[in-house]
Amino acid sequence: MNYATLFNDDDQTSFIVMHLLTDSDSGTISRAELAEKLELTRYQLDKCFDNLNNDLSLVAGEAPSYVDEAIQGIWHVNNVTADMFAAHSTAVPLSGN
Numbered sequence: 250m251n252y253a254t255l256f257n258d259d260d261q262t263s264f265i266v267m268h269l270l271t272d273s274d275s276g277t278i279s280r281a282e283l284a285e286k287l288e289l290t291r292y293q294l295d296k297c298f299d300n301l302n303n304d305l306s307l308v309a310g311e312a313p314s315y316v317d318e319a320i321q322g323i324w325h326v327n328n329v330t331a332d333m334f335a336a337h338s339t340a341v342p343l344s345g346n
Contacts, residue, residue, distance in 0.1 A: 262287065263300050270326040277325045
């Protein structure tokens with residue numbers, strides 16, 4: 250089963266943004282690019298930023314994992330690995346089988 254189909258709109262946005270960040274060679278993406286690619290408003294981007302950081306705080310290892318905007322308009326992901334997502338997956342089959 251593809252559990253991503255169970256995501257609400259905020260989850261889907263966060264999922265896409267995280268993939269864009271982690272697929273980037275530099276781990277960065279601009280707000281302008283996110284707004285254009287995903288057709289998001291400033292409010293939606295701010296909400297996504299907060300949601301990502303809340304979620305990352307739950308799966309972080311010893312080093313904190315987070316998205317920052319140290320350079321205005323540029324999001325940068327810190328201490329995020331693919332292993333984190335696999336190790337902290339809580340997806341279980343809904344049927345109980």
